[in-house]
Amino acid sequence: xxxxxxxxxxxxxxxxxxxxxxxxxxxxxxxxxxxxxxxxxxxxxxxxxxxxxxxxxxxxxxxxxxxxxxxxxxxxxxxxxxxxxxxxxxxxxxxxxxxxxxxxxxxxxxxxxxxxxxxxxxxxxxxxxxxxxxxxxxxxxxxxxxxxxxxxxxxxxxxxxxxxxxxxxx
Numbered sequence: 001x002x003x004x005x006x007x008x009x010x011x012x013x014x015x016x017x018x019x020x021x022x023x024x025x026x027x028x029x030x031x032x033x034x035x036x037x038x039x040x041x042x043x044x045x046x047x048x049x050x051x052x053x054x055x056x057x058x059x060x061x062x063x064x065x066x067x068x069x070x071x072x073x074x075x076x077x078x079x080x081x082x083x084x085x086x087x088x089x090x091x092x093x094x095x096x097x098x099x100x101x102x103x104x105x106x107x108x109x110x111x112x113x114x115x116x117x118x119x120x121x122x123x124x125x126x127x128x129x130x131x132x133x134x135x136x137x138x139x140x141x142x143x144x145x146x147x148x149x150x151x152x153x154x155x156x157x158x159x160x161x162x163x164x165x166x167x168x169x170x
Contacts, residue, residue, distance in 0.1 A: 001028040002098075005034055006032065007075075009035050010042045013073035020100070068092040072105050090112040093109070106120060116134030118145045119135065121152060144164050147168065150164045
């Protein structure tokens with residue numbers, strides 16, 4: 001099955017990582033967490049989930065993976081200040097590999113300048129930014145664009161997000 005890169009750091013939205021990651025693993029996909037430091041323990045913003053990071057961004061390349069998963073929370077905003085993560089995300093979009101972004105996850109796509117001409121959704125507070133970046137923004141629980149990009153708005157949308165993400169990964 002698919003090997004999924006998950007770019008993530010502290011203050012991710014707990015259930016936006018744990019629930020999709022469980023669904024992906026239950027469907028026999030592999031989820032590899034990527035941060036600045038391999039072995040680092042990170043904590044979700046609700047304090048409900050802790051993760052030990054599998055790989056450093058310096059030790060992976062997009063060609064190692066079949067898809068990219070970007071959970072929300074404050075994590076994507078933190079990561080988009082680091083060009084290594086922005087370039088990593090950009091490669092998945094350029095190579096037309098599946099990209100799965102929920103809530104604030106599209107912030108990394110904004111910084112990578114990869115939303116222009118796409119249909120997408122995200123957390124309410126970033127929808128205007130997404131529109132300015134050239135996306136057609138929909139206020140709905142899940143949006144699939146060009147059979148590559150799956151986006152959702154918030155934790156309540158996770159079931160729909162998981163369903164569409166798993167369809168794309170199949």
